Amino acid sequence: xxxxxxxxxxxxxxxxxxxxxxxxxxxxxxxxxxxxxxxxxxxxxxxxxxxxxxxxxxxxxxxxxxxxxxxxxxxxxxxxxxxxxxxxxxxxxxxxxxxxxxxxxxxxxxxxxxxxxxxxx
Amino acid sequence: xxxxxxxxxxxxxxxxxxxxxxxxxxxxxxxxxxxxxxxxxxxxxxxxxxxxxxxxxxxxxxxxxxxxxxxxxxxxxxxxxxxxxxxxxxxxxxxxxxxxxxxxxxxxxxxxxxxxxxxxxxxxxxxxxxxxxxxxxxxxxxxxxxxxxxxxxxxxxxxxxxxxxxxxxxxxxxxxxxxxxxxxxxxxxxxxxxxxxxxxxxxxxxxxxxxxxxxxxxxxxxxx
Numbered sequence: 475x476x477x478x479x480x481x482x483x484x485x486x487x488x489x490x491x492x493x494x495x496x497x498x499x500x501x502x503x504x505x506x507x508x509x510x511x512x513x514x515x516x517x518x519x520x521x522x523x524x525x526x527x528x529x530x531x532x533x534x535x536x537x538x539x540x541x542x543x544x545x546x547x548x549x550x551x552x553x554x555x556x557x558x559x560x561x562x563x564x565x566x567x568x569x570x571x572x573x574x575x576x577x578x579x580x581x582x583x584x585x586x587x588x589x590x591x592x593x594x595x
Numbered sequence: 596x597x598x599x600x601x602x603x604x605x606x607x608x609x610x611x612x613x614x615x616x617x618x619x620x621x622x623x624x625x626x627x628x629x630x631x632x633x634x635x636x637x638x639x640x641x642x643x644x645x646x647x648x649x650x651x652x653x654x655x656x657x658x659x660x661x662x663x664x665x666x667x668x669x670x671x672x673x674x675x676x677x678x679x680x681x682x683x684x685x686x687x688x689x690x691x692x693x694x695x696x697x698x699x700x701x702x703x704x705x706x707x708x709x710x711x712x713x714x715x716x717x718x719x720x721x722x723x724x725x726x727x728x729x730x731x732x733x734x735x736x737x738x739x740x741x742x743x744x745x746x747x748x749x750x751x752x753x754x755x756x757x758x759x760x761x762x763x764x765x766x767x768x769x770x771x772x773x774x775x776x777x778x779x780x781x782x783x784x785x786x787x788x789x790x791x792x793x794x795x796x797x798x799x800x801x802x803x804x805x806x807x808x809x810x811x812x813x814x815x816x817x818x819x
Contacts, residue, residue: 476723479690483608495602512722512752562751562784570784582604589598 477517480580481525485532487582492531495587502536502586508577509544509558544577612727615695619702619730629813630698630713632731634753637719639739640763642670644796644805645716649678651806656711656813661685661701663693663718670716681705692723695730712813721746725753732816735759740771744778747785754785761805762793 488503503522507513519537526532544557550569557577563570607613623630635641642662649658660682662670671684685701687693693701698715705713715731717724736757738746741764747754754760760782762775779791792808794801 476691476726479692479694479723479727480608483611487604487606487608487611491602491604497602501599512726562748580608582606582608584601584603584605587600587602589600592600 477513478521478525480513480518481521484522484537484582485525485529488585489529489531491585496592497585497587498531498592499588500532500535500585501588502538503532504538504540504583504586506540506542506579506581506583508542508579510574510577511580513580515539515541540583542577542579545575546572547575548572609726609728612694612696615699616728616730619695619699620732623730623732624816626707627817628707628710628713629816630702630715630729630731631809631812632715632717632724632729632734633737634717634721634724634734634757635719635737635739636721636742639719639737639742640796641716641719641737642673644737644761644763644794644802645674645714646677647796647799647802648806648809649674649680649714651803652712652809653678653680655810657709658712658714659683659705659710661698661705661713661715663687663697663701663716665689665691665718687718690718691720692718692727693729694727698729698731711817712809721750721753725750725756733758733812735761737761737763738778740764740767740773743771744773744775744781747778747781751785754782754789757786757789759805759808760789760791762791763796765793765795765800766798 488500492500507515522537526535545554546557547554548564548569549571550564551567553566555565562572564572633641658680660674660680663685665687668684671682674682683704734757738760762778775793782789782791792801792804794805
């Protein structure tokens, strides 16, 4: 449900980077989205299409999503395990003294810009 | 062949909001204004709790309320009528949460020089508001008994960002399979620092403990 809000944030950031680099059109935006970030990639790309096409800079621009697997570290036994499968409780030793190592990312990784369209060097 | 140039960004989408929130918090500190962000699911009793609390505190502190909703001004009107406390309505325009910039726009409509405490009633939702720092000094949430004691397991982020959890509607405990002890344990798993206060906004039971917590918090914020 908050994907549209996140899309507005992405657009704001991409616009700023485009301006700094004198880019007139962006052909793709690449996102790193963690498995447990609460962002649903299909909702994000749907919201993206709706909002991005309203901007000259981003018309037709593709949103590519890299999914980052969630990994939790256990302080009890020192091992790591996949978060989505086991949640907060360590499958190795049963401890709940665990914390998320990665998988919470909502990051703009990079943007792709066509050189012929933009005449950039 | 069209050459594609890659421009690396590597930046969290929330980074700008977090900066806005931090600078808003600093401004509030300089002005001696305490902002509480109150969150919960729809129907947990945020507005009723607020009315009870405001009636206990309005002679001790100078308070203002910001009601955030997708639409309508029923909450702002209700709070003002029931307590006489200044209350403004913010509309999120379809968005499911408030961010620091929207919060700042709301605060611009208040007389902060004559305010000690601002309570922001966020949009009723356990997912999105947890993602966006509003610039508040503390986050509090209400979990009502009919929602179940397993909510901290289902919405971990909300519980991990809250400093205070009010367990509301304790008068209906006998009719629900809700254990306060289990609830405390589930909150502790997500956030060992969070304080849990059981309340009943309808009868007023426990609301004084919340009011006392707020008075201490405002005092500390102004003096430390």
